[in-house]
Amino acid sequence: MSRIAHPAGPRHADVLPADHPPAPPEDLNDLHPEIWPRSAVRHDGVLMLGGIDVRDLAAEYGTPVFVTDEEDVRSRAREYLEAFGADQAGEEGTGGVFYAAKAFCSRAILRWVHSEGLGVDVCTVGELEVALSAGVAPAMITMHGNNKLPSEIARALAAGVGHVVVDSYEEIARVAYLALEAGTRVRVLVRVTTGVEAHTHEFMATAHDDQKFGFSLASGAADEAVRRVLALPSLEFAGLHSHIGSQIFDTAGFEVAAHRVIELAARINAEHGVQVAELDLGGGFGIAYTPDDDPPDVKSLTSSLRSIVALQCAAYGLPIPRLTIEPGRAIVGPSTVTLYEVGTIKDVDGLRTYVSVDGGMSDNIRTALYDASYTCVLASRASAAPPMLSRVVGRHCESGDIVVRDCYLPADLAPGDLLAVAATGAYCRSMASNYNHLTKPGVVAVRNGVASEIVRRETLDDLLRLDVG
Ligand SMILES: Cc1ncc(COP(=O)(O)O)c(C=O)c1O
Numbered sequence: 001m002s003r004i005a006h007p008a009g010p011r012h013a014d015v016l017p018a019d020h021p022p023a024p025p026e027d028l029n030d031l032h033p034e035i036w037p038r039s040a041v042r043h044d045g046v047l048m049l050g051g052i053d054v055r056d057l058a059a060e061y062g063t064p065v066f067v068t069d070e071e072d073v074r075s076r077a078r079e080y081l082e083a084f085g086a087d088q089a090g091e092e093g094t095g096g097v098f099y100a101a102k103a104f105c106s107r108a109i110l111r112w113v114h115s116e117g118l119g120v121d122v123c124t125v126g127e128l129e130v131a132l133s134a135g136v137a138p139a140m141i142t143m144h145g146n147n148k149l150p151s152e153i154a155r156a157l158a159a160g161v162g163h164v165v166v167d168s169y170e171e172i173a174r175v176a177y178l179a180l181e182a183g184t185r186v187r188v189l190v191r192v193t194t195g196v197e198a199h200t201h202e203f204m205a206t207a208h209d210d211q212k213f214g215f216s217l218a219s220g221a222a223d224e225a226v227r228r229v230l231a232l233p234s235l236e237f238a239g240l241h242s243h244i245g246s247q248i249f250d251t252a253g254f255e256v257a258a259h260r261v262i263e264l265a266a267r268i269n270a271e272h273g274v275q276v277a278e279l280d281l282g283g284g285f286g287i288a289y290t291p292d293d294d295p296p297d298v299k300s301l302t303s304s305l306r307s308i309v310a311l312q313c314a315a316y317g318l319p320i321p322r323l324t325i326e327p328g329r330a331i332v333g334p335s336t337v338t339l340y341e342v343g344t345i346k347d348v349d350g351l352r353t354y355v356s357v358d359g360g361m362s363d364n365i366r367t368a369l370y371d372a373s374y375t376c377v378l379a380s381r382a383s384a385a386p387p388m389l390s391r392v393v394g395r396h397c398e399s400g401d402i403v404v405r406d407c408y409l410p411a412d413l414a415p416g417d418l419l420a421v422a423a424t425g426a427y428c429r430s431m432a433s434n435y436n437h438l439t440k441p442g443v444v445a446v447r448n449g450v451a452s453e454i455v456r457r458e459t460l461d462d463l464l465r466l467d468v469g
Contacts, residue, residue: 024387024408025291028377034288034295035375035422037069037335039446045382047337047420050446054339054379057451058418061444063341064359065457066429070112070447072335073425076298077116080327084302085117096324098142100283101127103328103426104336108445108454110134113331119162121283121326125152132159142189142280142326146212150174157182165189165241165280167214172228172235179234187238188229189280190215192222192264194257196244213243217260226268237274239321240264243282246329249295251304254281258308266316279321281305285330289423290373298330329426336425338363338441339379340403342417343395352389355409357419360394361401362438364421364428374404380418383410392419396436429455437463 031040031047039050047054049067057067077099085096098119101110105127110120111134119140122128131141138160145152146167153175156164166172166188179186193214215222222240229237244257258281265276286295296304306323313320340357347353366372376392387408394401403421432440442457 024389028387028408028410029382031377032288032291032375034293035290035334037072037337037422038075039069039071040337042382047377047379047418049337050451051449052446052451054337054418054420057444057446058339058341058380060451061442061453062457063339063418064357064363064441065339066336066363066424066441066443066455067339068109068332068336068425068443068445068454070108070335070445073109073332074112074116076331076335077113077118079298080302080325080331081117083298084306084323084325096322098140098280098324098326099331100326100328101131102430104332104428104430105130106443106455107134109332110136114140118331121328125149125155128152128156128159128161138162144191148174150178153178154182157184157186160184163187163189163238165191166225166229167191169225169228172225172232176232176234185234185236187236189239189241189278190222190225190229190237191241191243192217192261194242194244194260196253196257196260214241217264222264223267223271226264226272230272230274239276239278239280241280241282243326244284246284247286248284249286249293251296251301251308254305255308257281258305259312262309262312262316262318265313265318265321269318275319276321278324279309280324280326281309283326283328283330285325285327287330287333287423287426290375292373295330333426334423336423336428336443338421338424338428340392340419340421342413342415342419345413345415352391353409353413355390355392355413355419356395357392357403358395359438359441360396360403361398362394362396362433362435363441364403364424365431365433366427367402367405368398368400369431371405374407374421374423376404376407376409376419376421378410378413378417379420383412385410385412387411388413392421396438434458434463439463 041048050069080097098121099113100121110131114136120131120136121142123144139162141161142163143156143161144165191214193216215225229235240261242257242261244253344356361368388411390407390409392404439458442453443455444451445454
């Protein structure tokens with residue numbers, strides 16, 4: 001066995017792949033506080049979450065398993081509301097923060113965030129039903145989706161959702177017709193495509209009109225959409241919506257988007273004499289996945305958004321609209337850790353060590369889909385062994401089945417050890433699949449030393465029951 005340890009002699013430098021990862025952390029046992037759930041600590045070297053030893057969690061619930069720190073989710077929801085929403089109460093009774101359920105949708109999570117005062121943004125009838133069954137007040141639900149089925153719109157109207165975000169001309173007509181049929185008037189936000197595509201550390205104000213969401217500002221489609229909404233009596237024009245991307249660290253993209261949307265608000269005012277009452281700036285607030293990530297804190301991010309909007313409105317002589325946002329990742333992402341059991345450990349001579357775990361791309365597709373980076377540690381014991389350049393892979397029949405592309409794990413790692421991958425609360429369980437007929441992991445909430453399963457682990461019987469041929 002010739003595991004690549006670091007630091008090493010000259011051989012190490014010779015054999016590192018061209019895209020070699022950054023230097024290993026000084027202490028492999030370190031838990032960077034920005035990356036791990038707020039309750040994460042090591043006790044005698046063992047990772048504890050919500051006051052519970054991860055070995056006990058693995059023994060009780062099996063692996064892989066998502067472990068969610070309830071207080072982490074709640075505290076982030078409160079922080080967003082305090083920083084952004086407390087004075088942005090709308091008619092529907094919520095502050096200005098709507099949790100984007102697509103990041104992770106379960107009754108418990110929606111109950112937690114709702115009880116902290118957040119509304120919920122859903123984009124399918126499935127997410128809507130979870131929200132309703134979690135007891136989220138319908139008026140505090142926003143219905144999204146670029147291709148809402150007529151049956152979904154009808155269900156949303158019957159439930160009495162607070163807002164429907166319209167995304168196409170057909171949909172404006174469809175929502176108006178269904179509202180008329182239901183004898184109701186529905187508040188709609190018009191989703192605007194601002195031409196801004198935001199990335200973590202950069203933004204491009206170029207080609208992003210070339211995508212499926214919203215009404216283009218550049219082409220005049222957004223102006224026309226507002227005209228059509230205003231002409232239909234069963235629709236109440238509630239305001240404008242803009243979402244510029246995800247995992248954004250820099251407010252510059254929001255600045256350009258807000259500028260363009262407020263220009264539209266000024267045109268609406270001039271053409272129709274209508275004030276835009278609400279401006280939803282969407283989600284996309286970034287989180288730390290690795291120590292290299294440095295997201296802005298909630299207070300400075302949100303206060304900068306507010307001042308951007310205030311300045312732009314002042315420039316056009318417009319009153320400041322009610323501001324709302326829809327964070328998903330930033331509420332649940334850092335709260336959750338995936339626990340895996342280590343299986344095969346294979347040294348690929350001269351390159352790195354492949355550490356196979358008992359899950360993979362079926363519980364975390366983000367690495368394969370977005371080339372996402374993650375941080376992982378040996379969780380079930382302390383180790384003083386030197387760092388070993390590793391790649392954590394799953395057990396699917398794909399060479400792209402990678403969970404953590406580059407990381408350092410202790411060189412004495414052995415089958416049966418538990419690995420913890422941090423910041424898997426958003427877009428992991430919600431994007432999970434049954435590829436290779438793996439069952440989806442359960443989700444276990446931890447708080448003050450108490451664990452409870454909030455999403456049951458799937459069983460093979462669950463899968464076989466669906467196979468009715
Ligand atoms: C319209 C809308 N709002 C909110 C979000 C949530 O984004 P994030 O989880 O990055 O905050 C998304 C994500 O795709 C979105 O499309």
